[in-house]
Amino acid sequence: MRERFSRFMQGRYGSDQFGRFLMVVGMISILLHIVIDFSPLYYIAIASLLFGYYRMLSRNFYKRRRENSKYLELKSKVLSRLPERKARDPYHRIFKCPGCGQKVRVPKGRGKVAIRCPKCSREFIRKT
Ligand SMILES: [Zn+2]
Structure with missing residues (x-):
């Protein structure tokens, strides 16, 4: 079974930072959808999970890597705009x-x- 799976995954892109981000967004959207019953969240969840799996199984490494690097670029831009948290020194x-x-x-x-x-x-x- 494990061998079958690894053979199945051979030549496929697998997981990266953007993939994990999509999975997390999907999971959080599902949970939020259950809690606050806001239906757009359901579609966001389905879309990000499907896209996440699609990327994992994809054989187009070039495109996936470009998506990932775009994601990382955007993430660092967003993070650099957040106000710096001051480290509190209690002593x-x-x-x-x-x-x-x-x-x-x-x-x-x-x-x-x-x-x-x-x-x-x-x-x-x-x-x-
Ligand atoms: Zn002085």
Whole structure:
């Protein structure tokens, strides 16, 4: 059975990032369709699953690779437009030096401390 399957898949395109994306979109659309009963979702689900399987079984590697690279290009464009999520650091506070504006990172929870700016070596007192 496994051998049969691998023989069947021989020379076929199989899975790639765009294929997995189509499958995920299909699954999510089906689930959403069940939950909110919005019928266009059903067609979106069927279309993306069918297209996903079609691509997997396709023998046209050239076209499939082009679709995949287009998908990856679009994905990186979309991701680069999203606002960058700021990494929260719960252990430090950032202060600006009143002299030169240099940002100084100080451990949190030490009460009032004198901070020396590493750039202009001016000292200032802040509550951490
Ligand atoms: Zn400074």
